[in-house]
Amino acid sequence: MVLNAQEQLLKIETLGTDELASYGNTVLTRTEKLVSKLVKPTETTDSVNISMNSLDVQVFAVGPKASLKEILQLSLNNAQMDIDLIQISMNNNGSAAVAFMSFTNMPSMLQPSVFKTATNTLKTMVSNVVSATLPKTTNIQLTTPVNFTLKHTAEISPNSVLSCVYWNKTEWVVDGCSLLQTNSSHSLCSCVHLSTFALIMQTNPPKGDDRDPLLDLLNTLAVAVGLVFLSLALLTFALCRQHLRVNAAPLINLCISLFLAHLLFLLTQTFLQYIRTNQLLCAVLAGVLHFLFLSAFVWMFIEAVLLFLSVKNLKKIRSKQKEMLAWKYLLVIGYVIPLTVVGVSAGLVPDGYGSQQCWIKTDKNFVWSFLGPVSFILTFNLILFIIIILTLRTTLAGRNTEHSKIKEIKTLVFKTLIQIVILGCPWILGxxxxGSKVLEILFLFLNSQQGTFIFLVHCVFNHEVRLQYRKCLTTLCPPFKPPTTTDDQNRRKGAPRLQPL
Incomplete structure (x- = not known):
């Protein structure tokens, strides 16, 4: 019951740093006291394991007749400890016990920001908080250092510094602890004493920050402009539904997916420094962005297929529109497939979301859960676009120009060329x-303005939509007609006009 209550305490995040540290100390002290009650007298060995949502405990005791001959290894969900318990028991009349605990939510109390360093760095806890004690053991002096293997709970930045630290009442310190080795998923720490330990990553901003503030501002402005035109396009589609082609569902859903993806991306990057302090929220946002962008690419794929079918049947496009896929089936394809990809990806690699930018982590090749489908769609769309251009050129070349309107042909060609942006082909530049600034700016501009090009092609250059807008404006603001006077009425009836005095 006490441990269940402790899980609720670990969720406290609204207090100040000092109050949280005080609660953390209380939780650690009470937990260690409770765990010590699990130690039972034994002649050989005895172990107890407890697993909860936010706490894992393993207690191991040895007696005078224990047959252990090697270093004892205790393993929990995300941590492992190697300790020479036999040597400790020899200094305690042949008996000793060790308790190993792993706290999942303790970083919300024992915050990494209280790790004081000589330089001002961004500090992130990248492991669970683990605690080790020697309950009911008189002589707790260690004969050999204790090694901890801690699993990373966040992506390790290439420009970061890792530190093995222990909790000293109000702050994290490194005295007596050192980092032996590390890889992409685990780090090995060695300490000469037992306490509460964690792994903290320090991110040092490079001397010459590779992020151009002007480029960041351009990114924000470009995405914001794209959101405005996506909103205008969706508003136009809502007001002029009867004047759109039959298969406008892919285009509308493409606008919805792009709008939500760009809006969420803009908000995430704007409040990134606050969001990434909550790893769960950061991972959830990354998963939602993964779904929204994949959904947008699927709708681009569907739009490319429909555009190909329209150009292929250019001479009889109006009679062929009804042969397209039903919009209900398109909805299933456009949303179920991305959701399936995200669900399978999250199931296979549960910790694959939540990088420093609140996006997909690059380790374990998990990023290919996004790049794989996108690469396939972009390649297919580019091939279809080339076929569309060749087909359009052949079709227009064979038409009788005497019966064709040159202006309409030019408009059709222009709208088709702009489709290369709408179909997402510029994403290939990524x-x-x-490191090329020119390509980065071009990539940023073209892909943030997909909504702008959609609005131009399907709203501004759509003759039926323009007529509908004129009717709406005429209804809202009718042309001014001067009031009819009695003199004008008499003149219309043929009556003599009155002369002024």
Whole structure:
């Protein structure tokens, strides 16, 4: 019951740093006291394991007749400890016990920001908080250092510094602890004493920050402008539904997916410093962004297929529109497939979301859960677009210009060329940026303005939509007609006009 109540205490996040540290100390002290009651006298060995949502405990005791000959290894969900318990028992009349605990939610109390360093760095806890004690043991002096293997709970930045730290009442310190080795998923720490330990990552901003503030501002402005035109396009589609082609569902859903994805991306990057302090929220936002962008790409794929079918049947496009896929089936394809990809990805790699930018983590090749489908769709769309251009050129070349309107042909060609942006083909530039400012700006502009190009092609250059807008404006603001006077009425009836005096 006490441990269940402790889980609720661990969720406290609205207090100040000092109050949280005080609660954390109380939780640690009470937990260690309760765990010590699990130690039972034994002649050989005895162990007790407890697993809860936010706390894992393993207690191991040895007696005078224990047959252990090697270093004892205790393992919990995300941590492992190696301790020479036999040597400790020899200093305690042949008996000793060790308790190993792993706290999942303790970082909300024992915050990494209280780790004091010589330089001002961004500090992130990248492991569970673990605690080790020697309950009911008189001589707790360690004969050999204790090693802890801690699993990373966040992505390790290439420009970061990792520190093995222990909790000293009000702050994290490194005295007596050192980092032996690390890889992409685990770190090995060695300490000469037992206490409460964690792994903290310090991110040092590079001397010459590779992020251009002007580029960040351009990114924000470009995405904001794209959101405005996406809103205008959706508003136009809502007001002029009867004047759109039959299969407008892919285009409308593409606008919805792009709008939600760009809006969530803009909000996430704006409040990134606050969001990434909550790893769960950061991971959830990354998963939602993964779904929204994948959904947008699927709708681009569907739009490319429908555009190909329309151009292929250019001469009889009006009679062929009804042969397109039903919009209900398109909805299933456009949303169920991305949701399935995200669900399978999250199931196979549960900790794959929540990088420093609240996006997909790059380790374990998990990023290919996004790049794989996107690469396939972009390649297919580019091939379809080339076929569309060749088909359009052949079709228009064979038409009788005497019966064709040159202006309509030019408009059709222009709208088709703009489709390369609407179909997402400029996203291919993302594979070739590699630090090039010119390509990065071009990539940013073209892909943030998909909504702008959609609005131009399907609203501004759509003759039926323009006529509908004129009717709406005429209804709201009718043209001014001067009031009819009695003199004008008499003149219309043929009556003699009165002369002024």
């Amino acid at each position: 594979f070739f940026v590699n």
